[in-house]
Amino acid sequence: MTPKKPPADNMNADTAEQNRSGLNREIQSKIGQQLRAMYDDVVQEGVPDRFADLLKRLDKPAGEDSK
């Protein structure tokens, strides 16, 4: 037994709605992926020496400053 089909007008509206939300979901998931990929590309560079050195330089007992 086949399910009863909705009237043509409704079907068209439903299909359009499905396409739209499906496409939106697809686009949104693609945007999310790109955003994270772009961000993680930088994160994966780790801590540049410049910042490790800066912290090392600032983080020492006061006495060592005059060394």
Next chain:
Amino acid sequence: MKLDPTLRDQILSAVPSLRAFAISLSGNVDRADDLVQETMLRALANIHSFQPGTNMSAWLFTILRNLFRSEYRKRRREVEDADGSYADSLKSHPEQLGRVEFQEFRTALSQLPAEQREALILVGASGFSYEEAADICECAVGTIKSRVNRARGRLAKLLSIDSADDFGPDHATRAVLMGHDS
């Protein structure tokens, strides 16, 4: 000064993500690294005001964001068309921004209002909750949610126009999408 090793480690481990955030905000690696350095100096100078046990990363992001905003406001006063300067810096120095594959996305991102851009990055890439992002941006949770939604809608439109093959199967569906105001 002598820094608590736990705090030092927390600061260091936040640096990669701070850089990614700063680059996304400023669109310029050199400026971003200066921002990160300034953030670290501010953080160390004010480390007594950090409450141990709270989120160090969120604290540092807040400092960096405030630095960026005040610099942006200053530049805006100095340069009349500050709105276009971010996009222009992308055009003139694309090689600064790493891989070409992200170029189109970065360009689209650069066309968002700063508030929407930062909200989207904090929630969509940095992994902060809406609540944390609201704290960092000093606004209501609902405001963050609506900025993120508007950012996503705007990006979808920008990217659909530019790359139909990647983002839309055919013109008819694209037309439906483009007619949909988000």
